[in-house]
Amino acid sequence: MKKLLFPVIAGALVLGACGSEESAETTTGSAAEKEEMTITHELGETTLEKNPQSVVVFDFGTLDTLDALGIEAAGVPQMNIPSYLSKYEGDDYKNVGGLKEPDFEAINAMDPDLIIISGRQADLYEEFEAIAPTIHMGVDTQNYMESFEQNVTTLAELFEKEEEAAEQLETINASIDELNEEVTSQDLEALVTLANDGKISAYGAGSRFGIIHDVFGFTPADDTIEVSTHGQSISYEYIVEEDPQYIFVVDRGAAVGGESSAKQVVENEFIAGTQAYENGNIIYLDPDYWYLSGGGLVSVQEMVNEIHTGIQ
Known part of the structure; x- marks a missing residue:
């Protein structure tokens, strides 16, 4: 990227x-x-x-x-x-x-x-x-x-x-500190994915969704994921092999005006065997904030809120 x-x-x-x-x-x-x-x-x-x-x-x-x-x-x-x-x-x-x-x-x-x-x-x-x-x-x-x-x-x-601006940034940073402490204290691991037209891509540290690892503190399920705009194409077998504690999903179809199909793409008989699925830890993120408008005062705060809610 x-x-x-x-x-x-x-x-x-x-x-x-x-x-x-x-x-x-x-x-x-x-x-x-x-x-x-x-x-x-x-x-x-x-x-x-x-x-x-x-x-x-x-x-x-x-x-x-x-x-x-x-x-x-x-x-x-x-x-x-x-x-x-x-x-x-x-x-x-x-x-x-x-x-x-x-x-x-x-x-x-x-x-x-x-x-x-x-x-x-x-x-x-x-x-x-x-x-x-x-x-x-x-x-x-x-x-x-x-x-x-x-x-x-x-x-x-x-x-x-x-x-x-200073007031809003102070609030955001305080909520990030709270989230990071909760994540790192439990040593939580995650795989961040993008679902798009029946395909799945993975994003690691330093990527467009890397804030989950770099700022919020989740350990990458795979620390060798290549950094690119469109992510690293992955298979269901890959997800099963990595077996992350959490799977975060961004639905591109929903973001660009198409039909939301992420749940059907991600949750199948393969993924059903992962600990993320078994523990109810597949989290679908709002594409408005994550795909369309990341980096705004509202979107960053909502990104923090979504992740914090997801791990409760």
């Missing part, structure tokens, strides 16, 4: 008014100073004014965080929006195409102040940048919490929501 670099605040510049003493006296107190931020991200360095008003967001994790901070996006790709963000499917928000097929004509017509993209749109960065300041914001799965927190604090400073 390509390692994602998280945005870093390079600095802030305060632009003051200039001109003659006479004009300065005339305008004193009549207009607020405009403050800029420079954000360094994987695809470049972007400078823009703070508190952009019209924002187009292609990353659902970022949309999640902005919404949690009380900031609404003006335009989003309206297909496959996580259900808890379904308000963005409404007519009050502009549909800017698909995650992989942006509607540049619609975006250009909006004349946005900022565009936020992630991995699926990275190859189109120059086309976005030609329309408006554009930043690439994604989570580094091999350094999940640090990059997640940096993304949140970058957005919080850009929109001057530092206090709200």
Whole structure:
């Protein structure tokens, strides 16, 4: 998997008014100073004014965080929006195409102040940048919490929501500490899987779902799983051989608008012999949080909550 670099605040510049003493006296107190931020991200360095008003967001994790901070996006790709963000499917928000097929004509017509993209749109960065300041914001799965927190604090400073963000991050970190202590004290072992069209893939440490191992503390049932976007294809025999205490399942079909088939795929006569099945420890994770919008203030907290509930 390509390692994602998280945005870093390079600095802030305060632009003051200039001109003659006479004009300065005339305008004193009549207009607020405009403050800029420079954000360094994987695809470049972007400078823009703070508190952009019209924002187009292609990353659902970022949309999640902005919404949690009380900031609404003006335009989003309206297909496959996580259900808890379904308000963005409404007519009050502009549909800017698909995650992989942006509607540049619609975006250009909006004349946005900022565009936020992630991995699926990275190859189109120059086309976005030609329309408006554009930043690439994604989570580094091999350094999940640090990059997640940096993304949140970058957005919080850009929109001057530092206090709200700090409070929510404090709550999330406290719940993670509690979960990690419970998991590690019992030395729990897990296999993380993705069910998709009758096939199963496994994800280990450092992967898109590696937070379960790297942050929450579960020992990988197999520590040799290759890190890749689509996971390592596995068989039922493999699962039986590894015999994990817990099996976590993300249903891709349900995430992309298809029918949920994960239970039928995962639970069969082979898997019935594993300790995870026998102990009721096959946990189906909400794909809205895990597949569509991971890395947001709401989704990360809900990910913690789901795992904590699953091991009770």
